[in-house]
Amino acid sequence: MDKYTDLIHQTFDFPTEEFTVENNELFFNGIPLMDLIKQYGTPLKLTYLPKISSQIQKAKRLFNDAIEKLDYQGTYTYCYCTKASHFSFVMEEALKNDIHIETSSGYDMQIVKALYKKGKITKDTYIVCNGFKRKRYRQWITEFINDGFVNCMPILDHLGEIDYYKEHVKVKTKVGMRLASDEEPKFQFYTSRLGVRYNDVIDLYEQQIKPDDRFELKMLHYFINTGIKDTSYYWSELSRFVRKYCELKKVCPELDTIDIGGGFPIKTSIQADYNYQYMTEEILRTVKRICTEEGVPEPNIFTEFGIFTVGESAANIYSILDEKLQNDKELWYMIDGSFITNLPDAWALNQRWPLLAVNHWDKEYRKIQLGGMTCDSQDYYNSEMHSFQVFLPKVPKEEPLYIGFFHTGAYQEQLSGYGGIKHCLIPSPQHILVDRQEDGTLKSWQFAPEQSYESMLNILGYEI
Structure with missing residues (x-):
């Protein structure tokens, strides 16, 4: 039998x-x-x-070990992508591990407010505010900034988004900018609907951000739908992104961070078949190599893992x-x-x-x-x-x-x-x-x- x-x-x-x-x-x-x-x-x-915490610690260990091995000069920061699972027990378990938060909608900001009231985060916690934002989302982001959340960072998704913050933000604040990555060749369209066109990045900074002393461009952000995979598509998109970071860094001295999004996969079969260590080291090696070629200091790195954080739990x-x-x-x-x-x-x-x-x-x-x-x-x-x-x-x-x-x-x-x-x-x-x-x-x-x-x-x- x-x-x-x-x-x-x-x-x-x-x-x-x-x-x-x-x-x-x-x-x-x-x-x-x-x-x-x-x-x-x-x-x-x-x-x-406990699996949520062990996944976070695994990623932190991978990046910190790679930083030490490669003598990489930037730091690593782990954000949790809330849209993967908004449940309070997920958020509170994740936040036990000295992490930060990435949001994608206005209602996320009310979750952040509830976590702050419970003492799970502080006004120093990074809140990376992503997504195409309707007025309510922009309004709540602005309220957080004006209330002293010094690391609440709107990530500009299109050219006109900065106008609202110019009108309503009362204090000095950090902002980021998302770049519109090219989609995988077999995808139904060429360029992501999210983010700012590569050709518009320098103008957006010099015309809309640089002249206003309240705003400091600190982060350049990108994400690709396939996740972090060992493919020519992934490495070419990462390289293109880092080249644009270096170009922008040369005219924007305060820029010092890249956010490479999420994308670490989880096991979809009983056996693991993904080399996390190799991919982590290769990402840092690629960033370091391009920055050296361009004569630019290596940036701090943020990730915003969602599926990886909570999926296997x-x-x-x-x-x-x-x-x-x-x-x-x-x-x-x-x-x-x-x-x-x-x-x-x-x-x-x-x-x-x-x-x-x-x-x-x-x-x-x-x-x-x-x-x-x-x-x-x-x-x-x-x-x-x-x-x-x-x-x-x-x-x-x-x-x-x-x-x-x-x-x-x-x-x-x-x-x-x-x-x-x-x-x-x-x-x-x-x-x-x-x-x-x-x-x-x-x-x-x-x-x-x-x-x-x-x-x-x-x-x-x-x-x-």
Whole structure:
């Protein structure tokens, strides 16, 4: 009999640092998942808080080690990209690690205000304000600046944005400027809609920023959608960006920082296949080389990692409700949730995550398709990053089969609309938080129950 445990051990170098199996049951970062299932039931979303901190410390260590190894003269600052997950427990865990914040909308500023009131940040915390800004966003940024948040830094996204700050900012302040990067060659258009054109950078500084003593251009920012990858496209865009930094630095002495955005990936399969150390060192080596060629001091470096910070901290756990053989070869396992509503990137972007059975590792495996509970034909999951198929244990009669999708901590609730109205009124699953106490033991609690029908009917305007 071909057991599921044999399939996993033959396919991967298993167990891993985060995945282990005891008595044919899966552990995730030391969490006995079956114990959580017995306590809370399914479907459930879990977030393991210590993973957030360990990811931040990993990135800090990578950059600081590379700075020392290469004798790089700039500093490194870690910002968390709030749009990856706005939850308070994510923000507060991340901020334990002496980090800073990158925002992308006006409502982010109210989260920042709430964090300040709780003493989680100070007026010295960097607040890197990105995005195309409507009046409300610009207004709240201005209020922060005038209230003494000395490192609240609007990143100019278009030529006219500076006009509002000129009219309303009352104190000396730092500003940044985002450059519009070229998109990947296979993309549907050539240049990002976000940021200022390369050809407009010098004029924007000399005509709009330099003449006003209140404003100090400190940061040049860019980001590319593919993330930080070892491709000719990435290195050419980074090099072009650093060349423009050097050109601007020669006319703007106070400019001393580049923000290379986010883009460190997370594991979408059980095994890691990304060389973080090489990429970090190569980024710094590229910046250092170009600055030396241009005779310009090496800039301080900011990153704003979102997916990397929170992605690997979470998992979605489901029960297999039943199986359906729809023809001679297509066997469906039906989950007690929905990919469209719970994991929208699976539907919209064909995103894949590590998928493992939680129990029954000693059972025979079979090829299956996974179906969600909506009535939409697109609500399915039938391939893995390492395979065009999905294999899971046979469902025994005596006990349900439970499965887990892992590293689902970034963007899924934000994209699906947490607590709102979902396709076919599929509710948001309950959310469980897991932490470690000082003695190393695990502690879990329910952050939110499964969404109720009453909350949905209230949103839809029904009287109940």
